Amino acid sequence: MPVSPRDDPDTDLGVYLHWPFCERVCPYCDFNVIRARPMDQSEWLGYYLRELTYFQERAPHYKLRSIFFGGGTPSLMRPEIVGALIDHIKALWPAPRALEVSLEANPSDASPETLAAFAGAGITRLSLGVQALNDKDLQALGRWHDSAQAVRAVENAKTYFQHVSFDLIYGRPGQTRGLWEAELTQALALKPDHLSLYQLTIEPGTAFYRARARRRLTLPGEDGMAAFYETAQDLCANAGMEAYEVSNHAAPGARCVHNLIYWRGGDYVGAGPGAHGRISVGGQRYETLIVKKPKDWAASVKRRGHGAARMEPLSAQDQFTELLLMGLRLNEGVDLARLEALVPGGVTRDASAELQEAGLITRDARNIRATQKGRAVLNAVLQRLLA
Numbered sequence: 504m505p506v507s508p509r510d511d512p513d514t515d516l517g518v519y520l521h522w523p524f525c526e527r528v529c530p531y532c533d534f535n536v537i538r539a540r541p542m543d544q545s546e547w548l549g550y551y552l553r554e555l556t557y558f559q560e561r562a563p564h565y566k567l568r569s570i571f572f573g574g575g576t577p578s579l580m581r582p583e584i585v586g587a588l589i590d591h592i593k594a595l596w597p598a599p600r601a602l603e604v605s606l607e608a609n610p611s612d613a614s615p616e617t618l619a620a621f622a623g624a625g626i627t628r629l630s631l632g633v634q635a636l637n638d639k640d641l642q643a644l645g646r647w648h649d650s651a652q653a654v655r656a657v658e659n660a661k662t663y664f665q666h667v668s669f670d671l672i673y674g675r676p677g678q679t680r681g682l683w684e685a686e687l688t689q690a691l692a693l694k695p696d697h698l699s700l701y702q703l704t705i706e707p708g709t710a711f712y713r714a715r716a717r718r719r720l721t722l723p724g725e726d727g728m729a730a731f732y733e734t735a736q737d738l739c740a741n742a743g744m745e746a747y748e749v750s751n752h753a754a755p756g757a758r759c760v761h762n763l764i765y766w767r768g769g770d771y772v773g774a775g776p777g778a779h780g781r782i783s784v785g786g787q788r789y790e791t792l793i794v795k796k797p798k799d800w801a802a803s804v805k806r807r808g809h810g811a812a813r814m815e816p817l818s819a820q821d822q823f824t825e826l827l828l829m830g831l832r833l834n835e836g837v838d839l840a841r842l843e844a845l846v847p848g849g850v851t852r853d854a855s856a857e858l859q860e861a862g863l864i865t866r867d868a869r870n871i872r873a874t875q876k877g878r879a880v881l882n883a884v885l886q887r888l889l890a
């Protein structure tokens with residue numbers, strides 16, 4: 504059975520580079536991160552260059568669509584290292600002149616001089632990890648910037664980058680709907696062209712998980728979280744920030760191209776410790792996973808030229824499930840023809856009718872979409888569709 508997407512020269516590719524180092528690990532974070540240590544960044548540059556070349560040799564047929572530096576805290580990288588990586592990637596795959604190149608940054612790393620250097624290195628889109636706009640909650644979240652520094656970082660970034668985004672976390676301990684409304688109003692007044700608004704979740708292995716287990720951490724209940732979500736939808740819509748994905752809002756023309764590749768089921772190379780990828784080779788789509796521990800990754804790249812721990816074919820059912828899981832996060836929904844090509848009849852009429860009647864999805868001849876009401880309870884919608 505043919506798989507999606509096709510591997511021909513017209514296929515777009517995103518490249519994700521994971522920089523796993525942070526100045527400190529936030530108590531809510533379950534990403535693949537460790538505390539930063541003295542290191543030779545030029546040596547690490549060599550590891551990334553080798554791993555990227557390894558993937559290009561196996562999948563040279565793409566055209567580059569986006570680059571994303573994530574982490575961790577990639578703003579701890581020297582700008583010249585970032586520039587060298589951008590140049591190498593653009594040499595591996597043909598790239599358009601208007602290439603989106605995103606970098607995640609902490610407000611504490613966002614001096615005008617540093618931002619200018621990153622812009623000069625080729626970054627076009629900055630994503631700031633603001634998380635909160637009041638100092639008490641920033642301290643509780645383990646952040647090491649204050650609200651004034653966050654505001655300055657957003658304002659400075661707008662001078663140097665074509666697109667500026669920042670993250671906020673809602674559903675924090677002690678937060679009320681009124682406090683969230685005031686904070687989000689302040690955020691929108693800064694006029695970013697993209698906002699990522701995430702509900703605080705407690706993940707196993709984190710400091711917050713341990714604190715909650717000891718009953719030292721209490722979050723708003725389910726109704727409170729739903730109220731925060733509704734507030735975000737209303738305020739962002741009134742400000743002209745489209746909710747194009749469950750947690751992401753954008754001004755016209757400012758959607759994140761790289762993340763759309765994920766949500767639309769596109770292909771992407773993941774390089775660096777713990778990075779995931781999806782690439783198509785010879786008509787077969789593969790899942791790739793890189794060794795997680797930075798020390799082990801570096802040793803693997805030295806020995807083998809890459810740190811891939813796994814490169815496994817994805818079945819049609821795997822691709823169907825993933826496409827539905829990711830695509831229903833988008834307000835545009837999922838193309839039914841793509842789903843049917845993978846698993847004919849996979850989205851049953853019975854499940855669709857039940858969810859449509861409840862006002863949770865819409866379905867026409869071409870697409871299936873979650874409504875705003877459905878996106879608020881998306882896990883339940885997906886569970887029914889995939890039953």
